[in-house]
Amino acid sequence: MPEAVIVSVARSPIGRANKGSLKDFRPDDLTAFIVKTALDKIPALDRKTVDDLYLGCGLPGGEMGNNMGRIVNVLNDMDEVPGATITRYCASSVQTTRMAFHAIKAGEGDIFISAGVETVSRFAKGTSDHIPGTRNEVFTDAEARTAKLAEGGRDWHDPREDGSLPDAYIAMGQTAENVARMRGLDCKELDEFAVRSQNLAEKAINDGFWAREITPVTTPDGTVVSADDGPRAGVTYDALAGLQPVFRPDGVVTAGNCCALNDGAAAVVIMSDTKAAELGLKPAGPHRVHRRLRPLPRDHGPRPGRGDQACARQRQHEHRRHRPVEINEAFAARSSRPTGTSASTRTASTSTVAPSPSATRSA
Numbered sequence: 531m532p533e534a535v536i537v538s539v540a541r542s543p544i545g546r547a548n549k550g551s552l553k554d555f556r557p558d559d560l561t562a563f564i565v566k567t568a569l570d571k572i573p574a575l576d577r578k579t580v581d582d583l584y585l586g587c588g589l590p591g592g593e594m595g596n597n598m599g600r601i602v603n604v605l606n607d608m609d610e611v612p613g614a615t616i617t618r619y620c621a622s623s624v625q626t627t628r629m630a631f632h633a634i635k636a637g638e639g640d641i642f643i644s645a646g647v648e649t650v651s652r653f654a655k656g657t658s659d660h661i662p663g664t665r666n667e668v669f670t671d672a673e674a675r676t677a678k679l680a681e682g683g684r685d686w687h688d689p690r691e692d693g694s695l696p697d698a699y700i701a702m703g704q705t706a707e708n709v710a711r712m713r714g715l716d717c718k719e720l721d722e723f724a725v726r727s728q729n730l731a732e733k734a735i736n737d738g739f740w741a742r743e744i745t746p747v748t749t750p751d752g753t754v755v756s757a758d759d760g761p762r763a764g765v766t767y768d769a770l771a772g773l774q775p776v777f778r779p780d781g782v783v784t785a786g787n788c789c790a791l792n793d794g795a796a797a798v799v800i801m802s803d804t805k806a807a808e809l810g811l812k813p814a815g816p817h818r819v820h821r822r823l824r825p826l827p828r829d830h831g832p833r834p835g836r837g838d839q840a841c842a843r844q845r846q847h848e849h850r851r852h853r854p855v856e857i858n859e860a861f862a863a864r865s866s867r868p869t870g871t872s873a874s875t876r877t878a879s880t881s882t883v884a885p886s887p888s889a890t891r892s893a
Contacts, residue, residue: 532802534634535813540568540745541796546759547650552793554750557594557649560795561585562605565645567745568797569606574809575799577606581639583613584629586622586646590615592656594647602645617658620860622646623796630800640805645797652793665699672697676704682780685711703777703788706861710782713867717782720862721770724787727862728761760790787862 542564545552552560569577585599599613618625623646630642653660665673672689676697679686686708689696710720734740735758746756765786775781776788806813859865 532634532637532640532804534631534800535803535806536798537801537806537811537813538568538571538799539743539797539814540564540571541743542747542794543744543755544758544760544792544794545651545755547791547793550651550759550793551753551755552649552747552749553651555649555651555747555793557587557647557652557795558598558601558605560649560747560793561598561645561647561797562602563747564647564745564795565602565643565797566606568643568799572799572809572811574811575641577608578610580608580611580641580643582630582633583608583611583643583645584626585613585615586624586626586644587615587617588619588622588648589653589657589659590617591658591660593652594649595656595658598647599645627798627800634800634802640802642800643797644800645795647795649793649795650791669695669698671695673699676700679708680704680778682778701777702860703783706783706788706863707778707781709861710863713863715782715863715866717775717784717787718771719866720782720787721767721784723862723866725765725767725770727865728765731761732763732765760792783861783863789860 542560543551545555547553565583569575569580583599583603585602587594587598590598594615597613597615599615601613603609603611603613616622616626616629623644626646627644630644633639633642672695675689678684709715740758741756744756744758746754748754770784770786773784773786775784777783801809801811801813803813
């Protein structure tokens with residue numbers, strides 16, 4: 531059975547939504563450029579022999595509609611290559627990478643592209659989720675309960691115990707507040723975690739760590755963008771402590787301890803190990819194991835530590851074998867205490883409040 535290996539990667543800078551460096555970039559154009567960049571790194575590959583392109587997009591509507599995966603292929607003169615656009619909200623391009631892995635393991639092909647894009651700045655042109663009157667009315671009572679929770683002073687109660695439906699449309703900010711209350715997290719702990727995360731990211735930027743993987747892009751006005759817009763430099767605890775909660779009057783989630791809304795795109799080329807060897811390519815790394823865990827409407831998904839443990843069990847490895855662990859997450863409420871262990875153990879992981887461009891809805 532063939533193994534799936536990653537042979538090329540590319541990503542754009544990450545721009546802040548609506549006011550950042552990529553706000554005028556169409557998502558299909560940005561994705562096409564990044565996919566082409568990833569393919570250009572493999573001169574031996576005839577791009578028209580790619581078996582399929584899977585494009586992850588959290589809200590595939592408006593400029594991100596019309597099966598954007600197919601649009602990207604046509605823009606790149608790959609008309610013969612099929613394309614699919616997949617949404618799993620913030621895990622959309624994680625899902626497309628899993629699909630490429632599955633296809634190779636199943637013998638369906640040897641060369642796949644997994645890409646992801648979200649351009650929140652372009653949401654004004656339409657999205658898949660913001661059309662009035664499209665939500666199922668059976669969730670009306672559940673949405674009303676969420677609205678009551680948002681007023682503050684209440685703990686989440688499982689409506690299934692009362693024979694009612696949970697709110698499948700609950701916003702991620704509300705789920706983050708639920709997580710914080712259920713786990714006894716206060717704003718001080720979340721801010722301390724966020725400050726450390728952002729300071730480490732700032733140091734990595736200054737050390738040139740991210741420059742090696744960013745592909746500069748030229749915006750429609752001719753500006754060349756070669757660095758991420760965030761995080762903001764010089765973040766301090768005192769600065770974050772002065773911010774007000776965003777989602778509930780007595781909440782703990784502020785603009786300082788959750789991610790910004792962003793614009794960006796990335797792509798990886800995944801091949802069978804046999805095809806990579808045939809082309810004389812040295813893989814960047816294997817894709818060995820993944821797990822998806824059941825998300826609950828109250829908290830938009832299991833904690834990162836559970837995913838790490840599940841992968842370890844699947845590979846029959848000790849949990850510690852997966853250290854260090856990088857946690858890309860939208861809210862400090864979800865990343866803080868990622869494994870439920872002591873603070874000394876937690877510092878072994880590299881945890882970041884990630885610039886997640888599609889962090890707008892529960893996964």
